């Protein structure tokens with residue numbers, strides 16, 4: 001992946017994880033990952049429309065997955081697709097916790113462990129400091 005494409009993805013995302021909305025500057029990780037929404041393993045191309053900015057937490061949990069089970073219905077559903085889906089509508093905030101509002105939102109929240117203790121703690125610390133915990 002060339003540098004220009006990488007920097008386009010970062011700029012487009014506004015330096016915010018496109019899954020859990022964690023701002024890059026709030027992350028303990030040095031640099032967020034430019035990830036394939038549809039993994040290369042599934043034939044996903046290295047093109048702008050298939051790339052998203054993801055924090056280390058989301059990137060690690062997502063791996064090559066493109067679908068998961070909705071914890072409410074048990075149905076297999078596609079994961080949130082940052083290029084095709086809008087964040088609001090699939091997810092909502094309840095304080096510092098992300099709530100999935102659709103089958104895709106619930107499955108993605110669970111698979112990517114968006115409310116694991118580390119991220120909730122980061123959000124709570126930022127909130128205490130009066131800084132935005134989500135982009």
Ligand SMILES: [Zn+2]
Pocket residue numbers: 017018019020021022054055056057058059
């Ligand atoms: Zn994230």
